[in-house]
Amino acid sequence: MEYVAPLQLGLKVDVDTLSGLTEGVVALANIFGARDIRASFYVALGPDNSGRAIFRVFRQQGFLEKMLRTRAPSVYGFPTMLYGTVFKAPEIGAAAPQVLPDLRVAGHEVGIHGYDHAGWHDRLHTMTRDEVAHEIRQAQAVFLKVFGEPATSFAAPGWQASRVSRTVLAEAGMLYASDTRGTQPFSPRFGAWVSPLLEIPTTLPTLDELLGFNNCSVEDFYTLILSRLEQGKPQVLTLHAELEGGPFREAFARFLDLCLERGVTFFRLVDYAQEILERPQDIPSAPVYQGRLPGRAGTVSRQGTLEDRS
C-alpha cells in the first residue's frame, strides 16, 4: 500500500485575559481531553489590561469594525473591557494557580505569551532592550512560581517580534518562539542579524480575522482551515482561549471531530521544535518585516521570502 503522509496540525492557544485562563482554557482542556489531543498553550502572565484595547479604536484603523464583527463586548464581558482603565488590572498568572499545572499534567505544553500583553502588543518596537528583558523576567518569575522551573517557549503578543525581543528571548533560554506569521519554521533575520532562536510561525488565518469578513461564518472559517491542510506540510493554527474556548467552543469541537475523521494528527509546538532542531543545517532563514493581514488591525511581524542558509 502506498504511504500517504498525514495531515498535521499544531494547535497554538493564546491566553490573553484572566477570563480566558479561568474559563476558556478549562473549556479547551475538556474539549482536547475528550479527543485525546495535545496542544500548546501560551499565557500572558501579567496584568489583565484588556480594557486598554478600547483606546486602540482611536489609533488603529479597522479595530472598531473588528470589535463589532466579533461581538467583542459580549465575548470578553463588560468588566474585562474595563480592566486596566477603571478597575485595577488583576494579575492573570497568579489568579488561577491550579489551571496551568493541570494543563501540563494533561500532557499539554505551557509557554509564555508575554507579561503585559497590551504593552508588548502596542509598544514592542519602541521598547529598549532593558524594558523587553524586564517583561520576560517578570513573566518568568510567575512561571517559575507556578511550575518550579522557567518556561522554554514563547509566543509574542499580537505577533510582534523585533531584533531586541529575539535577542532577549534567546538569552532567556527559550528553545523556540512562535512570534510571527509565515509558512514554515525558520531562522528570522532582522537586517543583517539572524536570530539564533528557531521561529515556528502561525501559518493559518485566525477566527477573529476572518469571522464576518465577506459574511464568513464560523463554519465557513473551519471549512477554509480544513482545505488549507496539506499532506507532508505541518500547519500551525492560533486559537484564542477567549474565542474557541468561549462562544465558539462548540463549532471548534466540531472542527476537531472533522479533522479526526480525516486522519489529521495534532502536535505540540515543542515536539515539532525538537524534531526540527535535530537537523539545524536544514533550517532556512528569512527576513522578518512588519506587514498587514486581512482582518487584522495594525501590522504584524511576517516571514519574508525564504533564503538558503549558507
Ligand SMILES: [Zn+2]
Ligand atoms: Zn494574545
